[in-house]
Amino acid sequence: MIRPGYLDAHWTKASWTDQGLRDKVGASHWPLPALLSLFLDAGLTLDQFAEGGAPTLTVFGVRAVKPG
Numbered sequence: 001m002i003r004p005g006y007l008d009a010h011w012t013k014a015s016w017t018d019q020g021l022r023d024k025v026g027a028s029h030w031p032l033p034a035l036l037s038l039f040l041d042a043g044l045t046l047d048q049f050a051e052g053g054a055p056t057l058t059v060f061g062v063r064a065v066k067p068g
Contacts, residue, residue: 007031017058039064 009030015023030038039046044064052059
């Protein structure tokens with residue numbers, strides 16, 4: 001869910017569910033462009049993406065490979 005402040009990278013415990021770790025220990029929030037750029041900055045090649053969770057998507061998966 002995109003809310004005000006989405007584009008700001010920050011530490012948060014805000015969560016839409018109490019079924020995970022985010023509301024208990026917190027997590028770093030990264031807007032999607034910044035998150036994907038971290039993989040590229042590490043010299044990785046983005047290979048595949050997936051989403052999961054129902055009825056609301058709660059997981060975003062990335063497969064990246066190190067060239068060479």
